[in-house]
Amino acid sequence: MNTATSAAPPFRGAAPSPVPASRPKLDQKTGPMTILVFIGLLAIGLLFSSYSLVSDVQEAGSVTTNWVPYLLLGVALFIALGFEFVNGFHDTANAVATVIYTHSLPPNVAVIWSGFFNFLGVLLSSGAVAFGIISLLPVELILHVGSSAGFAMVFALLIAAILWNLGTWWLGLPASSSHTLIGSILGVGIANALMHGRDGTSGVDWAQATKIGYSLLLSPLVGFGCAALLLLALRALVKRKELYEEPKGNQPPPLWIRALLVLTCTGVSFAHGSNDGQKGMGLIMLILVGTVPMAYALNRAMPVDQVVQFSALAQVTQQSMRNTASIVVPNDPRETLTTYLRTKELTPELVPALSAVVGDIGTQVKEHGSLAKVPAAAVGNMRNDMYLASETIRIVDKNDAAQLSPDAKANLKAFKSKIDDATKFIPLWVKVAVAIALGLGTMVG
Structure with a gap:
């Protein structure tokens, strides 16, 4: 007689199996104090950002009777x-998984700790990644970011990135928000080129994209x-068996x-804030330049003495370029620079156009x-003009065919460098707003 029996399937409504003792308890309910802290930080961020934005616009003397730009x-x-x-909240697990799994920190403490250092990372970032x-x-969408096409570009790339992040989070798939955003930007560039009847590959600065792509490809391998x-x-130097179980x-x-695990969690959180937070800063600055250029297109806080040096340096730079190239300035030097940034094809008119x-x-x-x-x-x-000049200088500097003298x-x-000081700046309130959004998102994670 066969006495083997099979386990009966659990009936509907059966109590869930208990979580093993070694598993972290992730089903703790959010306490009222946590909710109050969340709402308080959110309110502080909204009030500070709104007040700073209104103050900047009023100080710049930007007056308009049309409310549509402010709605946008x-x-x-x-x-x-x-x-x-x-x-x-999509990237929270990157920082806190190890400290939660090893019981180095309770889950609620871990995410709050990570959120705080994400916040600090954003506040102390330089802004280089943003730009x-x-x-x-x-290039044409950056020059006309305040147009309908510019807003469509920003909305498209951000909404696409948000949907992908939400989808991968919902399915529990590890994915990088950086890769997602860069993919959205490349998609916008290709679509913009196709809409204007050009080859899709002409809508992207592939040299810059390749440079960023290498870093994204190599970083997991290096890690x-x-x-x-x-x-x-560690296995060779530390002979404690329990460390590897x-x-x-x-x-x-x-x-x-x-302590080492908490330290690595802190470092990853800070680095995530200082890196990923800058991507949002750059897009927000692009939005501000398009809607309220009087307040944010130029760095109004630049000291007057630096402005005087700026003007003198422009004259010296133009003179050194005149000694390098014959002065045959095209009828529309700005269009020459725009075309160069789009095609990367060096023409005899480029250096005279840049000089002009x-x-x-x-x-x-x-x-x-x-x-x-x-x-x-x-x-x-x-x-x-400053954007065209800065980007053209960045690319021409690597092109020996331009035949610029060492002085030039x-x-x-x-x-x-002076142009970038005048245009590539991030107000404190933008950093605070992004820091709170990223930090609260990490806490929700």
């Missing part, structure tokens, strides 16, 4: 900060290699290992005496 600004800022919020990401966007080497080194029950690891735009920038700055005194009608055009190259680099 509000929607765009909501979507951009929404991306940072989703980015926060590096922006340089991937099509894999370094982690493997560190593990092998899964946790037993709720017992945390030895104090020094626990550099000279015009210096003349305008000298005429007004301060960036804060540039009239509203001229702000947009001056910023566009040195002056162009110095002039580009």
